[in-house]
Amino acid sequence: NAGVTQTPKFRVLKTGQSMTLLCAQDMNHEYMYWYRQDPGMGLRLIHYSVGEGTTAKGEVPDGYNVSRLKKQNFLLGLESAAPSQTSVYFCASSYKIPQYLDGYTFGSGTRLTVV
Amino acid sequence: DAKTTQPNSMESNEEEPVHLPCNHSTISGTDYIHWYRQLPSQGPEYVIHGLTSNVNNRMASLAIAEDRKSSTLILHRATLRDAAVYYCILRDPLNAGKSTFGDGTTLTVKP
Numbered sequence: 204n205a206g207v208t209q210t211p212k213f214r215v216l217k218t219g220q221s222m223t224l225l226c227a228q229d230m231n232h233e234y235m236y237w238y239r240q241d242p243g244m245g246l247r248l249i250h251y252s253v254g255e256g257t258t259a260k261g262e263v264p265d266g267y268n269v270s271r272l273k274k275q276n277f278l279l280g281l282e283s284a285a286p287s288q289t290s291v292y293f294c295a296s297s298y299k300i301p302q303y304l305d306g307y308t309f310g311s312g313t314r315l316t317v318v
Numbered sequence: 319d320a321k322t323t324q325p326n327s328m329e330s331n332e333e334e335p336v337h338l339p340c341n342h343s344t345i346s347g348t349d350y351i352h353w354y355r356q357l358p359s360q361g362p363e364y365v366i367h368g369l370t371s372n373v374n375n376r377m378a379s380l381a382i383a384e385d386r387k388s389s390t391l392i393l394h395r396a397t398l399r400d401a402a403v404y405y406c407i408l409r410d411p412l413n414a415g416k417s418t419f420g421d422g423t424t425l426t427v428k429p
Contacts (some may be wrong), residue, residue: 307364312361
């Protein structure tokens with residue numbers, strides 16, 4: 204049982220380049236989330252999804268796009284990377300259980316540097 | 319989303335109990351209180367959660383105030399491996415279960 208797998212683990216981009224971060228979960232979770240964490244700070248929600256084919260904006264969505272074509276996968280795209288997007292990106296997933304929410308399961312993160 | 323407030327840092331001695339406080343004065347009736355911890359260079363790890371009643375699991379205990387405006391994570395015997403950043407967050411099942419993470423409490427455990 205792998206849980207939440209994020210690829211790649213590390214990446215260096217030049218300003219203006221694009222890339223896609225992949226998050227895959229094998230727990231049949233309905234909800235999936237993308238967070239970013241800047242040094243010494245907490246996590247900020249970028250985008251989230253409550254099910255296949257649906258996505259929504261979080262606190263800091265500008266400069267990012269997402270897609271969830273399959274229930275198990277949640278993709279985060281950067282169309283034109285900027286140095287301000289240098290951060291550690293975490294994907295999380297959880298069940299949707301009416302009136303009861305299990306905890307998030309987080310991936311190990313993708314460390315992205317934009318130069 | 320309702321916010322939580324935690325002290326920036328706390329210290330504890332090894333093998334002593336630790337009480338990590340969290341204030342959430344604007345909690346709604348449907349918010350669940352969740353705790354996570356994050357070790358260096360790792361993703362956050364779920365610790366415990368509750369709604370109104372106190373909760374225990376193998377990792378910790380969660381004490382929730384009667385008015386639900388504050389809670390306390392209790393580590394019964396701190397070990398060096400418990401040194402981490404601890405986050406208290408609120409999750410609302412009526413709001414896609416999404417949350418706002420604050421800066422958390424950095425717990426230092428001294429041998």
